[in-house]
Structure formats: C-alpha cells, structure tokens
Amino acid sequence: MARVTVSKKACTVNPLKMSQPIGGALAFMGVSGCMPVLHGSQGCTSFGLVLFVRHFKEAIPLQTTAMNEVATILGGLENIEQAILNIVKRARPSVIGICSTGVTETKGDDVDGYLQLVRRRHPELDDLGIVYVSTPDFKDAFQDGFGKTVTRLIQSFVPGSVASRRAPQKINILAGCHLTPGDIDELRDIIESFGLEPTFLPDLSGSLDGHIPEDFTPTTLGGVTKEEIAAMGGAAFTIAIGEQMRAAATELERRAGVPFELFERLTGLAPNDEFVALLSRLSGRPVPAKYRRQRGQLVDAMLDGHFHFGGKRIAIGAEPDLLFSISQWLTEMGAEIVTAVTTTQSPLLEKIMTEEVLIGDLEDLEARATGCDLLITHSHGRQASERLQIPLYRMGLPMFDRIGAAHDLSVGYRGTRDLIFRMGNMFIDRIPEPTPETWRSADAGQDGTALATATDTPLTNAH
Known part of the structure; x- marks a missing residue:
C-alpha cells in the first residue's frame, strides 16, 4: 500500500490541479440545453472558458454572475437574479447550472436562499431547471467539483421515491471526469451490443465530441436531458466509473432504490472482463463475438508490449x-x-x-x-x-x-490495446538508432575476433 503525503510548501509553484468550479462546469456541459454559470468574478469564468476552448477546440457555453467589489460585500442576490433573467432571455436554456467560487464562498452567499427568492419573484421560471453546487476553489480539486455536481443533478431531478416498476433493459452510467467523450462513445457501443439502453450522466459525448451542429445554439449542443435524468430512478441498475462517482451512485440508490456497482477503472484486462461479465448478467445475453476477439487482441498486445514496458x-x-x-x-x-x-x-x-x-x-x-x-x-x-x-x-x-x-x-479492450501501442512506441523511439560503430562492436568479440554467426553453424534437422 502506498503512503499518502501532502506537500508542505508555502505555495504551489507549477500547478497540477484545477479548481472545483471548473470540474462542476464540465459536468454541467454533459447536460442537454444547459448553461453553466460561475458565481464569481468575470476573471474566474474567463480562465475556465479559455482552458476548455484550448482543450476541446470547440465553442464553450459558460457564463458569469460578474461579481465586483461592492456586490461581493453586499451579497450576490441581484447579480444571480440578473444573470438568470439575461440567460433565459438570450439563450432559452432548459437547465442553468450554477457553481460557486472562492470569492462568493468566502463572503458566505446563501445561494439556495437567493434562488428561492428569484423563483417567487419570477413564476415564469417554474419550468426552468436551476441547479446550484457549492464548489469553493480554495479546497478540493477538479474531480471533487465534478462528482459533487453529478450528485446535485441527481438530487435536483430524480424523484425521491422508489420506482414500482423498473425497465429491465435500462441502465445508468455515471461517468467520471477522467473519461473522454471518446471513452463514453466506446462504452455506449459496448453496452448497446448487449441490448441494453444506457443513460450516461453526464454525457460529454453528445456535447463535446467535436461534431458540427446544423444550427448554432448558445447552450450545450447535446448530452443527457433533464427528463432522462429524472427517468434514471426507473432503471434496473447503475454502473459508476471512478471513485468520484460513488457519492452520486449512493444518492441515486438512496432516492430511487437503484442498485449499483462501482468500477474503479476500465483500463486493463481484468476490469474489462468484469465489466462485460456484468453486462452479460444484466442482459441475459452471451458476450458478443466482437468483444471476444477484441479481448484476444488485447492479450496479444500485452504479450507484444511487455518487452518494452x-x-x-x-x-x-x-x-x-x-x-x-x-x-x-x-x-x-x-x-x-x-x-x-x-x-x-x-x-x-x-x-x-x-x-x-x-x-x-x-x-x-x-x-x-x-x-x-x-x-x-x-x-x-x-x-x-x-x-x-x-x-x-x-x-x-x-x-x-x-x-x-x-x-x-x-477504456475497454480496444482502448487498452491502443494505449499499449501508443505508449510502447514511445519507449521504442527512445532506443538509439544503430550506427556502423555499434554494429562493428556487436559483431566483434572483446579480443577483436569475429563472433560466430548463424551461417557459421551447420544446419541440422530440427526433428
């Protein structure tokens, strides 16, 4: 077991981590028709916006409550109210996701109370989903904010009652922030091959997979809808991927009685064996031949690659x-x-x-x-x-x-196989190219005499 220690330096010199509100905003981007909002200064949102645009190379919907010095001292009710009304007028989202930042958390804004006042003042917002998540950026990190947001989405949209009837082919997939849109697409293909109908929360494959939409939309381009989130309580099973999704899976089980299994990883042979075995049990179907073949390819790739790893x-x-x-x-x-x-x-x-x-x-x-x-x-x-x-x-x-x-x-057999190839080739690239000098030294003994070669050995019958 590893020993976990915390750096005692007075400051972070070259940051590795990203903040909670950035993680929360990414989770909201996997919800259809959503407008993520950071409750803080404009600089907080600008930083996150630039980071996501540079990574995904896509237009990113992200708004701010634009807190200034006076609003920070007096409270952000007016800023939140005005931000919501402006977003509804210009973007017409189905969901507004609000993440707090360090400045508003330090002030102690009662955002839940603010939202109750806003709804009382504006009954026209009754059909609008508004989800607030406390994500101070002076504690925890990116995946903490992501996990908290998924949990809050379940609390906000999944009815708090156990479903009397469950759809046996429907399963929920709680996808951690370490999964790319490409990973989610791969998992969807695997699950659907068993005849199951997965609902991903969040579903970044629909919103940040790089497709070009037919029409411009100021909100997220795709993802899971709030109606689909509400229906997650009627699914037969939940698969959580990543420890960060444990709290969300537990909350869904508590609210709707949906059992779950958590996979700490889906990279490697053994975890994918367990994953497809679970899908086979849930669906009552044998593992498709395609994945039996992909498993064989992965085993072969492991044999080929272990020399280099x-x-x-x-x-x-x-x-x-x-x-x-x-x-x-x-x-x-x-x-x-x-x-x-x-x-x-x-x-x-x-x-x-x-x-x-x-x-x-x-x-x-x-x-x-x-x-x-x-x-x-x-x-x-x-x-x-x-x-x-x-x-x-x-x-x-x-x-x-x-x-x-x-x-x-x-992830999956194919993803792990390709990871072996990509990383193994980097190891191969580090091996220096042979030169005439190295060939001559390899072909001669220490005393300068030529070493025996395969042609110097008489051929014999292999049998």
Missing part, C-alpha cells in the same frame, strides 16, 4: 481516478511507478502500487522524476519533460498543444 520507470501526475487507472495498468504491464503526484484526497491513493503518493504540484513531480523513462501528465508538464529530457505522454485535462484530445481512448 518491463522495468520502465514511470512518473505520473494526474487526478486520483486517472492516476489510479493508468498506474495500476502500467504495473500490470511490468512497469514501475517511481513517482505519483495527485491533486486531492481519495480512497484509491493507498491502493496504488508505489511507495508514496504525494498531493502536490508539477514542481514536485519534476523533482522526483529524474531518471525516469516516461512522464505522464497534462500539457503543463511539457516544460518539465524538456528540462528532464524525458518523453511526455499527455493525459488528462488540459491538453492544449495537441488536437483530438476529446477522442483519446483508454
């Missing part, structure tokens, strides 16, 4: 769920996790196969990564990679110096 020293900096998923898979491939740095507490951290997991920043990662064969983190690790002369494999958010980040695939 074995003994490699890896340094990883990522959110806890992504860190656990990739580090456990790398350990299974024969690599050694020398350095593991993360952003926030999680029960998974102690399970990681390394001596220490540090809650710190990219400076801590760089200081501990000397002599490693590969650095894994998001795009802000590129300077450390250059200084250390270690190749960087980009994972997580933000990934702003590459295109196609939304379609990166690392």
Whole structure:
C-alpha cells in the first residue's frame, strides 16, 4: 500500500490541479440545453472558458454572475437574479447550472436562499431547471467539483421515491471526469451490443465530441436531458466509473432504490472482463463475438508490449481516478511507478502500487522524476519533460498543444490495446538508432575476433 503525503510548501509553484468550479462546469456541459454559470468574478469564468476552448477546440457555453467589489460585500442576490433573467432571455436554456467560487464562498452567499427568492419573484421560471453546487476553489480539486455536481443533478431531478416498476433493459452510467467523450462513445457501443439502453450522466459525448451542429445554439449542443435524468430512478441498475462517482451512485440508490456497482477503472484486462461479465448478467445475453476477439487482441498486445514496458520507470501526475487507472495498468504491464503526484484526497491513493503518493504540484513531480523513462501528465508538464529530457505522454485535462484530445481512448479492450501501442512506441523511439560503430562492436568479440554467426553453424534437422 502506498503512503499518502501532502506537500508542505508555502505555495504551489507549477500547478497540477484545477479548481472545483471548473470540474462542476464540465459536468454541467454533459447536460442537454444547459448553461453553466460561475458565481464569481468575470476573471474566474474567463480562465475556465479559455482552458476548455484550448482543450476541446470547440465553442464553450459558460457564463458569469460578474461579481465586483461592492456586490461581493453586499451579497450576490441581484447579480444571480440578473444573470438568470439575461440567460433565459438570450439563450432559452432548459437547465442553468450554477457553481460557486472562492470569492462568493468566502463572503458566505446563501445561494439556495437567493434562488428561492428569484423563483417567487419570477413564476415564469417554474419550468426552468436551476441547479446550484457549492464548489469553493480554495479546497478540493477538479474531480471533487465534478462528482459533487453529478450528485446535485441527481438530487435536483430524480424523484425521491422508489420506482414500482423498473425497465429491465435500462441502465445508468455515471461517468467520471477522467473519461473522454471518446471513452463514453466506446462504452455506449459496448453496452448497446448487449441490448441494453444506457443513460450516461453526464454525457460529454453528445456535447463535446467535436461534431458540427446544423444550427448554432448558445447552450450545450447535446448530452443527457433533464427528463432522462429524472427517468434514471426507473432503471434496473447503475454502473459508476471512478471513485468520484460513488457519492452520486449512493444518492441515486438512496432516492430511487437503484442498485449499483462501482468500477474503479476500465483500463486493463481484468476490469474489462468484469465489466462485460456484468453486462452479460444484466442482459441475459452471451458476450458478443466482437468483444471476444477484441479481448484476444488485447492479450496479444500485452504479450507484444511487455518487452518494452518491463522495468520502465514511470512518473505520473494526474487526478486520483486517472492516476489510479493508468498506474495500476502500467504495473500490470511490468512497469514501475517511481513517482505519483495527485491533486486531492481519495480512497484509491493507498491502493496504488508505489511507495508514496504525494498531493502536490508539477514542481514536485519534476523533482522526483529524474531518471525516469516516461512522464505522464497534462500539457503543463511539457516544460518539465524538456528540462528532464524525458518523453511526455499527455493525459488528462488540459491538453492544449495537441488536437483530438476529446477522442483519446483508454477504456475497454480496444482502448487498452491502443494505449499499449501508443505508449510502447514511445519507449521504442527512445532506443538509439544503430550506427556502423555499434554494429562493428556487436559483431566483434572483446579480443577483436569475429563472433560466430548463424551461417557459421551447420544446419541440422530440427526433428
């Protein structure tokens, strides 16, 4: 078991983590017709907007309550009310998702009370879904804000009563923030192959998968609707992916009696065996031949790749769920996790196969990564990679110096197989190209005499 420690530095030098409200805003972007709003200053929203635009290379719907010095002191009721009315007038969303920020949390704004007053003053907003999440950015991190928002969406839209009848083919998928839109698309294909009907919450594959809509919309382009969220209480089962989704799955079970199973990761052979076995039990169908073949391809890729992964020293900096998923898979491939740095507490951290997991920043990662064969983190690790002369494999958010980040695939048999190929090829690229001098030294013994070659050995009957 790993020892979990917290950096005691006076300040963060090169940040690894992103804030809770950014994570909450991303979760809201997986809801159809939603307008995420950060309750804080314009700068908070501008930062998040730039980060998402650079990562997804898409137009991002994100608004602000534009708190200034006076509003911060006196309270944000007027700002929230005006922001909601302006958004309804201009964008006509079906859901407005509000995330708090550090400045309004420090002031102590009673946003839930504000929203009750706004609804009393404006009965025309009765059909509008308004969801508020407390996400102070002076504590916790990106995946905490994401998980809290999913839980709050369930509390806001799923009726608090156990369904008398359940749809046996409908299942809920609570997708953690470490899953890309491409990962969600892959999981949907797998689940539907068993004849099941999945509802993803949130569903980033519908809103941030890079498709071009027929008409411009100021809100999210797609995702799960609030009606579909409400119907999640009538599903037969819930599959939660990532420890960050445990609270949401527990809340859904408490409110509607939907049983759940949590998968800590879906990268690797064993967790995907368990995943497809569960789908087979839920559907009553055998595993499709396509996935039996993909499993065989993954096993073959593991055999081909373990020569290149074995003994490699890896340094990883990522959110806890992504860190656990990739580090456990790398350990299974024969690599050694020398350095593991993360952003926030999680029960998974102690399970990681390394001596220490540090809650710190990219400076801590760089200081501990000397002599490693590969650095894994998001795009802000590129300077450390250059200084250390270690190749960087980009994972997580933000990934702003590459295109196609939304379609990166690392789950399922196929995603794990392709991850082996991509990362294994990076190890191969580090092997120096042979030169005439190295060939001559390889072909000669220490005394300068030629070594025996295959042609010097008489051919014999193999039988």
